[in-house]
Amino acid sequence: MNPLSKSFFEKNTIRIAKNLLGKYIKHKNMIGKIVETEAYLHDDPASHSFNGKTKRNTPMFDKPGTAYVYFTYGMYHCFNIVTNKKNIGEAVLIRALEPIKGIKQMQKNRGRDDNLCNGPAKLVIAIGITKKHNGVDLLNKNSSIKIFDNKENFEIVQTKRIGISKGKSLPHRFYVKNSKWVSMK
DNA sequence: AGAGTGATGGGCT
DNA sequence: GCCCATCACTCTT
Numbered sequence: 001m002n003p004l005s006k007s008f009f010e011k012n013t014i015r016i017a018k019n020l021l022g023k024y025i026k027h028k029n030m031i032g033k034i035v036e037t038e039a040y041l042h043d044d045p046a047s048h049s050f051n052g053k054t055k056r057n058t059p060m061f062d063k064p065g066t067a068y069v070y071f072t073y074g075m076y077h078c079f080n081i082v083t084n085k086k087n088i089g090e091a092v093l094i095r096a097l098e099p100i101k102g103i104k105q106m107q108k109n110r111g112r113d114d115n116l117c118n119g120p121a122k123l124v125i126a127i128g129i130t131k132k133h134n135g136v137d138l139l140n141k142n143s144s145i146k147i148f149d150n151k152e153n154f155e156i157v158q159t160k161r162i163g164i165s166k167g168k169s170l171p172h173r174f175y176v177k178n179s180k181w182v183s184m185k
Numbered sequence: 186a187g188a189g190t191g192a193t194g195g196g197c198t
Numbered sequence: 199g200c201c202c203a204t205c206a207c208t209c210t211t
Contacts (some may be wrong), residue, residue: 038203040203048203051197072195072202073204073205074195074202075193078204093203095203119204121204122204161203163202165202165203186211187209188211189207190207191205194202196202197200197201198200198201
């Protein structure tokens with residue numbers, strides 16, 4: 001299992017959102033397979049970067065492969081990976097994982113046995129991502145979070161995004177067809 | 186199965 | 199002062 005290369009994250013953001021499906025994300029003893037993503041573009045009214053750089057969204061303008069972890073709804077965090085080598089503020093939100101390894105630990109982190117990773121805030125809690133990971137370089141050897149390549153064949157579904165108030169019509173959500181691990185709503 | 190809602194706090198006009 | 203890329207729970211069909 002090899003880590004994804006720098007060039008993987010330097011491509012077009014939509015393409016990366018699609019290509020991330022099926023890949024493995026690892027933190028400590030836990031591994032999840034990415035089954036749902038959303039793309040957030042620089043000219044996208046739903047993107048945190050839409051109105052330019054601010055204190056909160058600074059990591060979005062950092063180099064591709066950087067983690068952007070933001071705080072939301074007073075109690076949750078969500079995990080994104082910065083994309084596009086132009087540093088224009090684009091990222092892919094990871095919305096759901098299929099738990100692969102360290103499921104006991106995920107259950108402990110979540111305080112329940114099911115619905116461990118089927119939502120952006122849920123997976124962050126399950127695999128122990130915190131605000132400390134905001135801005136870290138996932139391509140760095142020393143990063144505790146890493147993304148690994150995985151070859152697998154499956155169909156991809158492209159739909160509208162979830163839980164946003166602006167940019168609702170854009171078809172920037174992607175998930176693995178028939179996966180029981182995606183967030184529903 | 187679907188609709189409604191409280192929790193809870195940082196970000197930004 | 200309102201908004202929010204959410205979740206889990208309750209109440210209703």
